[in-house]
Amino acid sequence: MEHHDPLAPCDDRRLIEAALHVRGNAHAPYSGFAVGAAVEDGDGRIFAGCNVENAAYPEGTCAEAGAIAAMVAAGGRSLRRVVVCGGGAQPCFPCGGCRQKIREFAAVSVVVDMVDPQGNILARRTLGDLLPDGFGPENL
Template sequence: MPPSADLSAAIAAAIDARGSAYAPYSGFQVGASVIDEHGRVHSGCNVENAAYPEGTCAEAGAIAAMIRAGGRRIVAAVVAGPDATPCTPCGGCRQKLREFGQADLPVVIVGIAGDRLLTRSLAELLPDSFGPGHLG
């Protein structure tokens, strides 16, 4: 787990990103952030589309921001859902996190007020995962 100051900044960034979500169809606003190998925080929000499968998840936006900034490894991730129920990453986002994170990657789930609802390792969220190492 990164230093708490980094995690606090990542939680704040995920909550802030949630407020920018474009969710006119579901009303389900999600923000996410990742901390890269340099300690930088990158955030993203979900963006819906009238053609539902064409939307993007908050985690994908945060990862894209990290890549754009030159980061290549995620050391922690935060997901901020729209209420007090834990909002864990969808299956596709779990795989996206796996592309840039190791099995012990902490994924922190926070509620509407920023309270930590749960923390899971990526291995718990995506057991027996397939990753870059499988491709040589």
């Protein structure tokens, strides 16, 4: 049996392209920090979301939450991969709340890529690296 490194680069750029594209639709008039995210579900379908800020600051939503909501709305219940695209040369890691949202639908071995606006991978982590000792559905 061949061993597959979960952190090895993925040849499929569709997920990255989806995150790059949706970032252009972000509604970030207050921070100016546009974020796009794309997720691949267990059936290989891709869903994207962007951050949506709100004048009542706590009412905004993160890009990852939007992508996950689109997946769930379409009947998806598991995440295979996640990509997050921020706006600069530094990786845009998911916030703590989004790490937990990803954990609801993903195993700790799922890979999360953080890319720049050109699609270059700036950081690659497993969900377990991002959310060590996380609380998931199997804990209930």
